[in-house]
Amino acid sequence: MKNGKHGVIIGAGPAGLSAAETLTKSDYTFTVLEADDHTGGISATIQHNGFYFDLGGHRFFTKNTDIEKYVDDLLGEEKVMVDRSSKILLRGKFFDYPLKPANAMLGLGLFTATSIMFNYILERLRPDVEPANLEQWMVKEFGTPLYKLFFKTYTEKVWGIDCNRISAAWGAQRIKGLSLRTAIIDAFYSRRQKDATSLVQHFSYPRLGIGVICDKLAETIKGENSLLLNAPATALHHNGKRITAVEYAMNGGVEKVEADFVISSMPITELVTSLQPAPPDDVVRAAQSLRYRELVCVALMFDLPSVTDETWIYVHEPHIDFGRLHEPKNWSRAMAPESKSCVVFEYFCNEGDDVWNMRDEDLCEKTKKDFEESGIAPGSTAKVVDYKIERVKKAYPSYEIGFSKPLITIRDYLKQFENLEMIGRYGTYKYNNLDHSLETGIKGAQNILGANWDTFEVNEEKEYLEEIKNKKA
Ligand SMILES: Cc1cc2nc3c(=O)[nH]c(=O)nc-3n(C[C@H](O)[C@H](O)[C@H](O)COP(=O)(O)OP(=O)(O)OC[C@H]3O[C@@H](n4cnc5c(N)ncnc54)[C@H](O)[C@@H]3O)c2cc1C
Structure with a gap:
């Protein structure tokens, strides 16, 4: 081994593979363990009898210019630009997304459109009160008619629970990215159409599906580094300060690899229950409560x-x-x-x-x-x-109300392990997109090499935070 330090990366999705790619440029060596029989995680592209499809279409878009360049360099000629054209099907009618004034007026009718605008303005005039749940957050942001018409049904379809049981934090983090408010307001007042992420009219995409990003990252794993498929990590041994070894299933048996460091993109809840010795009961209960x-x-x-x-x-x-x-x-x-x-x-x-x-x-x-x-x-x-x-x-x-307390309990407990990094959407239990997941992987690997990033802080909407700051100022 190059310098004697060998670690384990759990998961070969965007986060695990960007961590791996980052470490290939260092003296550290590693084994990537992937539970599935292919790389890519949720950002994989499935091939079936000559057809290719993502697990739900994955556009690549980022506000982070370093990540943009990272993916551009990986894809090279494989990148195509896609013109975005989306529609919303509601009450048997199609609405352009972003909404266009004529289309919205025709679709909603003058009365509904006026009521939406009136209620939106009314909400803007109300005193600023901290919303207790997603319903309150959306009503505050969009007004009641727009919330009921466009957001309630779809959001409840996505989550399977009432909007009043979903944390307002999800709205703050995600609706900015799907903002119909921006769409509607911009449809009538085209102020900031250019800047809104949700309204991006073009995005980049690999010619043969989003999974190509992970294919390209996996190609960088060579020499003393290895990628094992069908190899789920099943136990992480520790001495209270460091993770010492990782067990994984392979060919019907169990293998063990000693670890100087571990970078994990497996669900944080499963990481907790895989620790040996087991964490205190309150930490296990916290992990079991997250959905x-x-x-x-x-x-x-x-x-x-x-x-x-x-x-x-x-x-x-x-x-x-x-x-x-x-x-x-x-x-x-x-x-x-x-x-x-x-x-x-x-x-x-x-x-x-x-x-x-x-x-x-x-x-x-x-x-x-x-x-x-x-x-x-x-x-x-x-x-x-x-x-x-x-x-x-x-x-x-799931951002069901109450999720943040158990998450804090888990994070506080895991902090004691000085050679463990949590990355990715599930490793940080955060609604991360592909670009955020790549960023956490790169930063997690850099931490192993001596940097001091907080991977849980990736995907904190800077603009949103600034808006709050400005509102309060
Ligand atoms: C429907 C849908 C649409 C999306 N659309 C977009 C989009 O348009 N644009 C965008 O940027 N993002 C999109 N995303 C988000 C994107 O898919 C994720 O951010 C990204 O795939 C997360 O990468 P990750 O590596 O953190 O996790 P994953 O992709 O889940 O990879 C984690 C890997 O770890 C493996 N693993 C888990 N447990 C173990 C274990 N015990 N041992 C070994 N391996 C293990 C899994 O098998 C998996 O391969 C979408 C997500 C969904 C669900």
């Missing part, structure tokens, strides 16, 4: 060159169970054979519920039926020739 939301992706393959014109369609209709769909060919022509296309439907659900447990054939039939009912592409399901279902566990860390 996730799952995702089922149904990809239908059509014997049609094109099915929709959009990059995404958000389906707000409560009677249709899928929440969103995208057609990968509208992102990159290379994602499907010339004369065929594929549409990917996302069902937000919980492990063990009806959708999660539904047989693949039944899910396919249900999706075809609901797609016809949506009126998005009438008659197209007669041309479905194949399908592929992907079930994604722990797709979203």
Whole structure:
């Protein structure tokens, strides 16, 4: 080994692999353990009989110029630019996203549009009170009619719980990225359209799917470094100050690797329960109390060159169970054979519920039926020739009210391990995007090399924090 220091990186998604790539430029060596049979994690691209699709379309967009360059350098010629074209399906009508004034007026009617604007202005005039939950946060930000019309149903579809049970922190972190307020307000007053992340009209994308980013990162793992697939980390041994070794399952047996350091992108809740000796009861209870939301992706393959014109369609209709769909060919022509296309439907659900447990054939039939009912592409399901279902566990860390206390308990406990770094969306239990996940991986690896970043601080919306500061000032 180069300098005798060898560590373990858990997970070969964007975070684990960017940590690995960063360490390849150092004297440290490592073993990457990946539970799955492929790299990419949730940012993988699935290949099926000549079709390629992401687990829910993944655009690459970042405000961090270093990460932008990092991905540009990785992708080189593989990068394509995509014109964004999204629609919202609501009450049987399609709304442009971002909203356009004429389209919004026609779709909502003059009375509703006026009431939205009036209530929005009214909310802006109210005294600034700290919202206790997401519902209050949204009403404060958008006014009641807009919240009820556009946000409530879709958000509750995504989370499976009432908006008044979701933490306001999620709105602060995420709705900025999906801001219909910005969309609507900008539709009428085109003040800052250029700057709003949510309204980005173009984004970059790898020609053969988002998974190419992880493929390229994995290619940098060579020589004394290794990447083991089908190798879930099952136990982390420690002496109270340092992680000393990691056990992992392999070929039906258990292997052990000594570790000078560990960088973990496995869910932080599972990390806690894998520690040996086990943490105190309150820490284990804290880990057991944190929840996730799952995702089922149904990809239908059509014997049609094109099915929709959009990059995404958000389906707000409560009677249709899928929440969103995208057609990968509208992102990159290379994602499907010339004369065929594929549409990917996302069902937000919980492990063990009806959708999660539904047989693949039944899910396919249900999706075809609901797609016809949506009126998005009438008659197209007669041309479905194949399908592929992907079930994604722990797709979203749940921001149900009360989540921050147990998370703090866990973080405080894990601080004692001086050679352990938590990275990624699940390693930090944070609603991170791909760019944030890459950044945590790079920073986690830099910490092992002597830097002093807080990986939990990545993806704190600087602009949002500044807005709060300015409001209070
Ligand atoms: C539906 C959906 C759409 C999204 N769209 C976008 C988008 O448009 N743009 C964007 O920027 N981001 C998007 N994201 C977010 C993006 O997918 C994540 O930020 C990113 O994949 C997180 O990377 P990660 O490495 O932290 O976690 P993951 O991608 O989950 O990778 C973690 C890896 O760790 C492995 N692992 C877990 N436990 C163990 C263990 N015990 N031992 C070994 N390995 C283990 C897993 O198998 C996995 O491969 C989306 C996410 C979802 C769910």
